Amino acid sequence: MHTDTERCVRAVRSKDSRFDGWFFTAVLTTGIYCRPSCPVVPPKVENMTFYPSSAACQQAGFRACKRCRPDTSPGSPEWNARADSVARAMRLIRDGVVDREGVPGLATRLGYSARQIERQLLAELGAGPLALARAQRAQTARVLIETTGLPMAEVAFAAGFSSIRTFNDTVREVFALAPGELRSRAARSAKPPATPGVIELRLPYRAPLNPSNLFGHLAVTAVPGVEEWRDGAYRRTLDLPYGHGIVALTPHPDHIACRLSLTDPRDLTLAISRCRWLLDLDADPVAVDEQLRADPLLAPLVDKAPGRRVPRTVDGAEFAVRAVLGQQVSTAAARTHAARLVTAHGTPVDDQEGGLTHLFPAPEALAGLDPEQLALPRSRRRTLTTLVEALADGSLRLGTDTDWEQARAELAALPGFGPWTVEVIAMRALGDPDAFLPTDLGIRRSAQHLGLPATPAALTARAAAWRPWRAYAVQYLWTVDDHPINHLPAQGSPS
Structure with missing residues (x-):
């Protein structure tokens, strides 16, 4: 976008925060660079030049503006x-x-x-x-x-x-x-955090953001010991390269409050990145909603509560294991199965501020588990153990850098992985914004209620107009049912 000078100038003059992170404005006369929404008076057009990244601005010799702090912009949604x-x-x-x-x-x-x-x-x-x-x-x-001090x-x-x-x-x-x-x-x-060793910061995002499905989904599916909803915040443990951490994420009208406790501060960069990824904070909701709103059957859902995000995960391997545990069972049953794995194989942690007890077990910790001890049907035991082996030996990788189509093919080749499991992993673990779940029972019920085709093939054909944002369409379709995942949990007691 930074090469479209006219469009960039319009964004700067209107101080449009939707473009923060898309490009950066460098001012030739002052030697500083800003985000498009910088509150200072815009410079003359001939004194503006545009860059695609803060690194490019810095490399060209420009300094970050002290007013708008462009280094804290949301990341580019691209x-x-x-x-x-x-x-x-x-x-x-x-x-x-x-x-x-x-x-x-x-x-x-x-x-x-x-x-x-x-x-x-x-x-x-x-x-x-x-x-x-x-x-x-x-x-x-x-x-x-x-x-920090x-x-x-x-x-x-x-x-x-x-x-x-x-x-x-x-x-x-x-x-x-x-x-x-x-x-x-x-x-x-600003006042320092009351608890020594705790890092408190704000995670910015592009408005609008609807926290209901985002935090509702995470809270309702939370694995006891690893995740909880406590005092208006989603809390969970993080397994990180140099140690572990505990994060509390609280939605606010203009930011997400992030409270991090890390055993090693070298993990801060990754911890922040994982939290932003989990909450899909670098999305461009205006672009997504504009396309989905073009469908007259989806438009009322979008207009009612715009800015829905895709709830993701902090660890792709963890989510894949949980997806298998959740095959053809209720949310409560899936949480129970996952909690048993956590208690038996997870690394214990100390949580001074809540009820978190463990890290979710890594694939290597699960590789030697006895399938006979799993309270699962025999076919699903095989599915889980095969998945864990592939993750542990590195033949299957589910990171943020994974090629989406290659991962789909590798998952589909594993026993017990049908289209629903593959696509839900693509959506929430890999972050593919176009992942789609036409076989999901809730989606099919919603489609029928709205007058959309209810069979998977016909619904997929109709959904072609929603591309490349079908994962966001799924979030809107799920709102047709009055399910707890669509609501923020009540304040007070932990989940």
Whole structure:
């Protein structure tokens, strides 16, 4: 979009927050870059230039605006709506892979050479993987500086910097303030969290956002010990590269409040990325709803409660296991089966603020389980053990960078994986915005109620007009039934 100067200028002049994260405005006369919705008076057109990423702005020598903080914009919705190599690379960089594995590790995961990845990212984003990762490190450092009392040396290494000097130079260059100045400014405007070691931040999103189905779905399907709804927040444990964490996510009218407790602050980048992915916060709801609203039978559902997101997962392997446990049983039964696995094979954690007790067991921890101990039909035991083996040995990967169609083919080849299980994993674990569930009983009932075709083949044909947003159409169709997943849980007692 950044190449469409006229459209970008209109967005800047109208201060349209819908375009935050789509592109960035660099001001030639001041040397700063802003988000489109920056509250300052827009500069003259001849003094504006546009970039596709904050990293490209920084690489061109521009500093982040202190008013609009463009580094905190929602991410571009493009990277979650595409499955090509650039989009997959951006999802991996967002997860901190370059910091942990370097550019060679990024290239290996994508099946390309480092030079090919560099060339593709430069062509589309104006910055290579190192520059993109550097911009993300700067933002992680800012969060740690402003929301924790960690010594600056610990902040530097937790954010992924290789030296204190590089950390200091980068913060000054990007934010035009020294790390100590950033902390002083934050201390004047915000109070520190009451609990030491807890990081509190706001997760931005593009409006509108309807929290009902998003948090309702997560709360109703929560696995005891791993997830809970407590005091208006969805809470869960996180299994992370350097340790583990506990997060509490609370919906607000203009942001999601995120409260993180991490055993190692180096996991902050990935923890934030996983939370944004879980809640689908980088979506473009205006574009989605506009297309779905064009169908006269869907339009009333969209108009009634616009901005529905697709509730995802923090771990693709975890969700695949839970999807198998949920085959042809009630939500309550699926939670019971999952809770038994958690108690028997999950890693215990200490939760000082609630009732969370375990991490969900990794595939490696489940690989040796005795199928005879599972209270499941024999065919489903085979389905689960085969899935776990494939996940544990690496022959099946279900990450944010996974090729969607390849994963579908690999899942369909496993015993007991029909279209519903494959598509629900594609929708919630892989994040394919076009995943569709025409065989789902709730979808078929909703279709019949609305006057849509009720048979899977006919409904799929009708749904072609909703592409590439059929996963969002599913969220609207599920609202036809008055199911608990469509409502925020009552305040008070945990789920």
